[in-house]
Amino acid sequence: MRALAADAGLSAFGHDPVWIIIIKAVLIFVILVLLTLFNIWWERRVVARMQHRIGPNVHGPFGLLQSLADGVKLALKEDLIPKAADKVVFLLAPVLVAVPAFVTFSVIPFGPEVNFFGHRTPLQLTDMPVAVIFVMAIASIGIYGIVLGGWSSGSTYSLLGGLRSSAQMISYEVAMGLALVAVFLYAGSMSTSEIVAAQEKTWYGIILLPSFVIYVISMVGETNRAPFDLPEAEGELVGGFHTEYSSLKFALFFLAEYINMATVSALATTLFLGGWRAPFWIDTFWEGANHGYWPVLWFFGKVLAFIFFFIWLRGTLPRLRYDQFMAFGWKRLIPIALVWIIAVAGIRAASLHHDFNRTYLYAVIVVLAALVLVLGFLDDRAAKSAQRRDEAAAAEDEARPFDAFAGGYPVPPMPKLED
Amino acid sequence: MPTIKEQFWDPIAGFGVTFRTMFRHVVTEQYPFEKEPTAPRFHGRHQLNRWPDGLEKCIGCELCAWACPADAIYVEGASNTDDERFSPGERYGRVYQINYLRCILCGLCIEACPTRALTMTNEYELADNNREDLIYEKSDLLAPLLPSMEQPPHPMRLGEDESAYYKGAYAKPAATEEEAQ
Numbered sequence: 001m002r003a004l005a006a007d008a009g010l011s012a013f014g015h016d017p018v019w020i021i022i023i024k025a026v027l028i029f030v031i032l033v034l035l036t037l038f039n040i041w042w043e044r045r046v047v048a049r050m051q052h053r054i055g056p057n058v059h060g061p062f063g064l065l066q067s068l069a070d071g072v073k074l075a076l077k078e079d080l081i082p083k084a085a086d087k088v089v090f091l092l093a094p095v096l097v098a099v100p101a102f103v104t105f106s107v108i109p110f111g112p113e114v115n116f117f118g119h120r121t122p123l124q125l126t127d128m129p130v131a132v133i134f135v136m137a138i139a140s141i142g143i144y145g146i147v148l149g150g151w152s153s154g155s156t157y158s159l160l161g162g163l164r165s166s167a168q169m170i171s172y173e174v175a176m177g178l179a180l181v182a183v184f185l186y187a188g189s190m191s192t193s194e195i196v197a198a199q200e201k202t203w204y205g206i207i208l209l210p211s212f213v214i215y216v217i218s219m220v221g222e223t224n225r226a227p228f229d230l231p232e233a234e235g236e237l238v239g240g241f242h243t244e245y246s247s248l249k250f251a252l253f254f255l256a257e258y259i260n261m262a263t264v265s266a267l268a269t270t271l272f273l274g275g276w277r278a279p280f281w282i283d284t285f286w287e288g289a290n291h292g293y294w295p296v297l298w299f300f301g302k303v304l305a306f307i308f309f310f311i312w313l314r315g316t317l318p319r320l321r322y323d324q325f326m327a328f329g330w331k332r333l334i335p336i337a338l339v340w341i342i343a344v345a346g347i348r349a350a351s352l353h354h355d356f357n358r359t360y361l362y363a364v365i366v367v368l369a370a371l372v373l374v375l376g377f378l379d380d381r382a383a384k385s386a387q388r389r390d391e392a393a394a395a396e397d398e399a400r401p402f403d404a405f406a407g408g409y410p411v412p413p414m415p416k417l418e419d
Numbered sequence: 420m421p422t423i424k425e426q427f428w429d430p431i432a433g434f435g436v437t438f439r440t441m442f443r444h445v446v447t448e449q450y451p452f453e454k455e456p457t458a459p460r461f462h463g464r465h466q467l468n469r470w471p472d473g474l475e476k477c478i479g480c481e482l483c484a485w486a487c488p489a490d491a492i493y494v495e496g497a498s499n500t501d502d503e504r505f506s507p508g509e510r511y512g513r514v515y516q517i518n519y520l521r522c523i524l525c526g527l528c529i530e531a532c533p534t535r536a537l538t539m540t541n542e543y544e545l546a547d548n549n550r551e552d553l554i555y556e557k558s559d560l561l562a563p564l565l566p567s568m569e570q571p572p573h574p575m576r577l578g579e580d581e582s583a584y585y586k587g588a589y590a591k592p593a594a595t596e597e598e599a600q
Contacts, residue, residue, distance in 0.1 A: 049441040316437045376423035383422040 010191060012113055013127045024125045028105050036258040040067040043311045050315035079247040084154025093152060094252035097145030100138045101259035107131040108266045109193045111276045111295035124193060131192045132180060135267060143169045150241035161240025164230050171329040172221030178337035179215040182208045182344045183271045196275030205272035210340045212272045214333055219264035225310055227317035230325060265306030273302050457541045462524040464542040465517055467560045470584055472576035473568030475505050476536035479512035486531035491521035503572040507581035515557035519545050
């Protein structure tokens, strides 16, 4: 039955004339490039605010053209190719990074079916029964670009950066894939438009909260962003895999990083936050919120909220050490994701076949949360009273006069920490 | 052993710090558009001062050049004559150059100067696009002539000899050039 529904859902795709496909493809390209320029500006402004600064505010209104000016400057720079570089691979690598970044957006739904220059067509370039898997596959091709770019540079820093990056992306893709499984189980489909349709009542970000959290953490790891930006770690690797790149080739890496950020945000929006559906029950008092071109607004609002989250992370957290990062991915995220999937599958099967009453589940969750809160409170109080006792004891020691013949032998005073 | 609160809540509380900071006062100065005055004793570009009659205070002793840790000052002294007098007393600084590519604006030269000829202004916009223009000549460094002053060379106007200048035994005008800065 599910399969039939999926087929019906995808029937809207594949009927567009060629010119509409071309317009859609070009639109996606332009939107992504503009979004990147905007994101770079926005990131700089927000991080600056978090550090008591203002950020770029000179070029254009509010400094919006700053990233454009930087891009033009970057394009006009000298294009260096190191002597030790493997030329073909070195030239190919940035392309291999940038192209998949754009391609993934072809299956992201921007909105419902709309009147597009007289044609009824969904605001989505294409869709397929395995669209999310397609996104994962294409994103993995991007890793080749990073690895090959690092390897072909003929520099140790680049090689280490590329290796780190690939190891990191592969490890976090496992957790990411596992987080997505729960969504597939609930939506009964892997096509993005179907998953959005399945979230008509509740977002999966709410009912599958652990999956959502795991996905958000792993998407930061996947895109090499702070605090997981180990491949670039300036202090250790001088920029990582793109150390030897300059000019437009470097710009391509940069562009790809920001588009990847937008891609994983768009995927998170689609899978967990209801895609293009209006947030905060706006559609309950405004019928038109989910029709026509309005959903594009909700979609980009949600994507930008994710981008803001990325920036917030960068402004708040320091970079992890490599072993901490790997331990977190393999020893925490993946086991938690596995356990959660088994739980989801169990609950799902129980509610499908045995009329499982959800209230018990919610009650257990509330009791557990309360327990953690109470324990935390008690623990904190105990720690504080212990600290007070220690301080009192230290003050007593301080007050006692120094006895040079403690234990019958002449002894020097204990070394004291200066304050 | 960190408590449960320290393990789970405190890392999240850090996000609140950065979020709150976004709405706090920013410390940025809009420099080229709005220039903030410097601190009064800021070490800026040097100035070679004059006596109230316009004679130069520099006596060409080179103590500033010797004090300079960056070797940025070059001085050549020369003797005053009765026909051509630039400063009270025997000697004056004929050549006086400060290389601002070397100068670290530490102010040791000012401490070394025995006649308070060399002081520092608050001017800090010293950037240029070539090396020659960053070597400031005596003409670039000399204090401007105030209304009561006269362009040297000219005889001593404030007393019979230099001791009147150094002891301050002359009728002071309303404001000396040092105070006017």
